[in-house]
Structures are given as structure tokens and as C-alpha cells.
Amino acid sequence: xxxxxxILRDAxxxxxxxxxxxxxxxxxxxxxxVAASEATPPASPWIRTPIALFxxxxxxxxxxxxxxxxxxxxxxxxxxxxxxxxxxxxxxHPTAGLREVRKVGSDRVIYLHEEIIVSNGDxxxxxxVQGDGPSRFGISVEFNAAGIEKMRKAxxxxxxxxxxxxxxxxxxxxxxxxSPITTxxxxxxxxxxxxxxxxxxxxxxx
Amino acid sequence: xxxxxxxxxxxTPADRLSALFDAHHDRLYRLARRxxxxxxxxxxxxQETFLKAARSPTSVPVGLTSEEAWLVRVLINIRRDQWxxxxxxxxxxxxMRPSAIVDNxxxxxxxxxxxxxxxxxxxxxxxxxxxxMHELEGLTISAIASLLGISAITVRWHLSMGxxxxxxxxxxxxGESHENR
Numbered sequence: 001x002x003x004x005x006x007i008l009r010d011a012x013x014x015x016x017x018x019x020x021x022x023x024x025x026x027x028x029x030x031x032x033x034v035a036a037s038e039a040t041p042p043a044s045p046w047i048r049t050p051i052a053l054f055x056x057x058x059x060x061x062x063x064x065x066x067x068x069x070x071x072x073x074x075x076x077x078x079x080x081x082x083x084x085x086x087x088x089x090x091x092x093h094p095t096a097g098l099r100e101v102r103k104v105g106s107d108r109v110i111y112l113h114e115e116i117i118v119s120n121g122d123x124x125x126x127x128x129v130q131g132d133g134p135s136r137f138g139i140s141v142e143f144n145a146a147g148i149e150k151m152r153k154a155x156x157x158x159x160x161x162x163x164x165x166x167x168x169x170x171x172x173x174x175x176x177x178x179s180p181i182t183t184x185x186x187x188x189x190x191x192x193x194x195x196x197x198x199x200x201x202x203x204x205x206x
Numbered sequence: 207x208x209x210x211x212x213x214x215x216x217x218t219p220a221d222r223l224s225a226l227f228d229a230h231h232d233r234l235y236r237l238a239r240r241x242x243x244x245x246x247x248x249x250x251x252x253q254e255t256f257l258k259a260a261r262s263p264t265s266v267p268v269g270l271t272s273e274e275a276w277l278v279r280v281l282i283n284i285r286r287d288q289w290x291x292x293x294x295x296x297x298x299x300x301x302m303r304p305s306a307i308v309d310n311x312x313x314x315x316x317x318x319x320x321x322x323x324x325x326x327x328x329x330x331x332x333x334x335x336x337x338x339m340h341e342l343e344g345l346t347i348s349a350i351a352s353l354l355g356i357s358a359i360t361v362r363w364h365l366s367m368g369x370x371x372x373x374x375x376x377x378x379x380x381g382e383s384h385e386n387r
Contacts, residue, residue, distance in 0.1 A: 004369050005341040009287045011322035012342055013239055028253050029227050035260035036223035083360065105370060168363060169330070195366065202359045 083168060085120050085141070088183065089113040089154060090164040090174055101164075103171045110162055110174050117154040117163075122147030126168025126200045127187060128193070137196040142184040142205075155180040167199060219263040227256060229270060230277050237278065240338040241285050243323065251288075252343055255281040278335075283355070285331040318379065325375045328369050336361055337368040344370050 009015070029204040051108040072162055088112045098111035125171060128137055144150060155163060165187055173187055191199070229274070234255060237246040259266050259281050266276050326334055332354070339345040339353070340361075351358045373380060 002380050004337075004372050004376070004380070005324050007376060008326075008337075008341050008372075011319040013245075013319075014236060016319075017239075017245065024249055025231060027222070028249070028256070029231070031253065032227050032256040032260050033220045033224050035257050036263060037218075039221040051369065083363065098365065104367060105374070169365060186303045195363075198362060202357065202363070 001199055002192050022185060023196045066158050083120075083199050084166075085123065085203050086166040087119075087151070088115065088164045088166065089158050090116065090162040090171075092162060101171050103174055108174070110171065112171070118143060119145045122150060123203060126203050128196050128200060131186055135192065137191050137193050139187040139191070140184060140198055141187065143182075150181050151181045151185075222263050223256070223260050223265075226259060226266065226273060226277075230274055231256075233274065234281055237335065237338065237344075238281060238285075240342060241282070241334055243327065247288075252280060254284050258284070273325055275355065278353055279355060282331050282335050289327075289331050302308075313348055320374060322379060325372055328371060328375065333364040333368045336364040337372070340365055 025049050078095055090112050092110060094100065094111050098113060100109060101112055105136065122143050123141055124147070125142045127140050129140045130137060159179060160177065162176050163176045163181070164171045167187075187199075213342065230377050231252065234252050235248060238251040238255075242248045242251055255277055259277065266273060326337070329337065335349055335354070339350045340347070345353070347358050351361045354361070
């Protein structure tokens with residue numbers, strides 16, 4: 001049996017193609033150097049004066065502080081999380097404005113709504129739960145007050161249609177809603193314990 | 207005696223770009239070729255990456271490692287934009303249907319290689335880069351995490367999902383019905 005690494009190495013174009021980049025290198029080098037010469041104007045004289053420089057720095061710091069406070073007020077968990085968790089509404093049939101995606105590990109195709117209902121910042125707690133088999137695990141995600149409200153509003157009118165749970169942009173689950181989701185969701189269980197724990201750690205809140 | 211490596215900063219933006227090009231071109235081309243379907247696309251991708259640096263040379267950090275990380279991330283971001291625009295995944299579904307019968311061994315080998323390479327197109331560029339760096343370049347998880355500016359957990363996640371997707375599509379080449387971990 002071959003491994004993924006074996007078949008990738010067999011197919012690697014660098015191992016059997018002529019190195020055309022060596023012939024192209026000088027042409028490309030020239031283009032880049034010319035672009036650099038043309039693209040960067042010399043620093044403006046006014047910015048060299050101490051007062052103008054002070055004003056410029058002060059404006060930049062003030063701008064960063066204003067933008068930063070807005071971002072941070074939306075919830076630090078989203079900024080710190082290593083794993084991106086999202087819940088979105090979805091459909092089984094294509095409609096204008098929806099994005100076609102394939103569920104991980106299956107051939108099922110669903111169509112995602114643009115809007116993210118909840119993400120990492122809306123999670124109060126996540127924990128490991130037993131999955132579909134003895135060595136398979138799922139993840140229970142409990143929402144905070146803001147998350148509960150968002151889920152309630154979004155899913156109340158979506159019963160009978162799918163909702164997609166995404167991890168790092170991949171649809172890992174797309175159950176059909178039997179009733180509105182409010183306080184929690186369980187990402188059911190086709191993960192190994194290590195995978196599930198990595199995801200929980202990566203969500204930033206445990 | 208402790209020593210400090212100083213970094214010589216070339217004088218003009220053109221000098222800086224010239225030095226940047228000489229230091230990183232070959233490495234970027236190798237990565238680009240493994241992220242794209244053909245040589246022309248790889249050359250274009252490398253060119254676009256360096257042009258981005260040329261347009262704003264002050265945003266490129268100083269130091270070989272930092273420069274490489276910056277350039278690699280820019281290259282992957284450009285590839286991601288291209289990948290989204292061309293909807294590779296949709297094309298992939300059609301292209302991955304069983305191929306026409308081939309009439310000799312050489313052609314069969316070429317087609318098998320092409321099939322494997324096309325299978326990589328279904329991965330997002332960042333995930334593909336993680337798979338390529340680990341499986342073909344031999345980089346460790348922590349080295350990839352550092353290069354891409356993401357956590358080791360995320361690298362492992364991309365690697366695991368990438369292998370799973372490739373195993374599913376390339377089952378005939380792998381010759382086994384269960385997945386390779």
C-alpha cells in the first residue's frame with residue numbers, strides 16, 4: 001500500500017519537469033527591480049521635520065487605539081482562537097447568493113448563507129462528549145447570552161432546513177433543524193479524542 | 207565571544223528587491239509549482255509575489271527568516287484569491303471522473319501523475335501548502351506553523367483534513383480502502 005506522501009512524491013512535477021524557472025529568472029528579476037524603482041517615491045520632505053513627524057505618529061497611534069478598541073470590544077476569543085468556529089444557515093438546493101460547499105468526508109453538497117450566525121466569541125464553554133463509537137468523540141458547544149440570542153433568532157424560521165457547523169472554513173456537520181437551537185450544539189462524533197481535544201483547545205475557550 | 211549577525215540593508219528599494227529576489231526566488235518557485243497546475247501559473251505566481259514586495263518594500267520585514275515567511279504568506283494569499291476566482295473545486299469534480307483509456311505505459315504514468323496533481327486542486331491553498339511543506343519539503347509541524355504564522359494545532363488540523371480528502375479521492379492509487387493517517 002502506498003501512502004499519501006509516496007503518491008505525492010511520484011507525481012511531484014519538480015522531480016520530472018525541466019527547470020524552466022532558471023531560464024525565466026533573469027527576465028523576472030529585471031521586472032521586479034524595475035517595478036521597485038518605479039513604485040517607491042522618496043520620502044516627502046515635510047515628514048522629516050520633528051513636529052510633522054510627531055503629529056503623524058500621534059495620528060497613527062490614535063487611529064490604532066480607536067480601531068483596536070472596537071475590535072477588542074467584540075470579544076477577545078475570536079482574535080486569540082487558533083481554530084475558527086462558525087455556525088451558518090444552509091440550504092439543500094442552490095439559490096442566488098449562496099456558496100456551494102462539500103461536507104468534509106462525504107459527497108454531500110450544501111449551499112451556505114453568507115452571514116455567520118455565531119463564532120468563537122459567542123461560545124461560553126466547549127467540552128468533549130462521547131461520539132458514535134467507542135473511540136469516536138464529539139464536541140459540545142454552549143453559547144453565551146449573545147450567542148443564545150443570535151441562534152434563537154436565526155434558527156427559529158429555519159426549521160426543517162440544514163444548519164452548517166464550520167471549523168476553519170470546513171463544513172464538518174450540516175444537520176437538518178428539528179427545532180430552533182438556543183443554548184448549545186453538539187458537533188457529533190466522528191473525531192478521535194486527540195482531534196476533538198485539539199479543536200476544543202483551538203476554539204480558545206474551555 | 208558572543209556575536210551578533212548584522213543584516214546589511216541595501217541602499218535603494220531596487221537594491222533591496224534585487225537582494226530579496228536572489229535570496230528567495232528558487233524557494234518560492236518550488237513552493238509555487240507545487241501549489242499550481244502548471245509551470246506558467248507557477249511563474250506568474252512568483253512574479254506577482256515579488257511585484258507585491260516591489261510595490262511596498264518597506265512592508266517586507268528584515269532578516270532571511272522573516273523575509274521568507276512574509277513572501278510565503280503573500281504567495282499563498284495570492285494563490286488563494288486565484289483559486290477562489292477560478293472555482294477550481296467545481297472544475298475538479300468534472301476532471302476527476304474516470305479518464306479515457308490510454309494506449310501505452312508512458313501515457314498511463316503521465317495521466318496518473320496528472321490525476322494526483324489535479325486532486326491537490328480541491329484543497330484550499332493554505333491547506334495544500336501545509337501538505338506540500340510537510341510531505342514534500344519535509345518541514346516539521348512547528349516549522350510550518352512558524353512560517354505561516356499559525357498555531358501548530360491548526361497546522362495539524364489542515365494536515366489531517368488534507369490527507370483525509372486526498373485519501374478519499376486517490377483511493378485507487380493508494381490501493382487501500384481505509385484512510386492513511
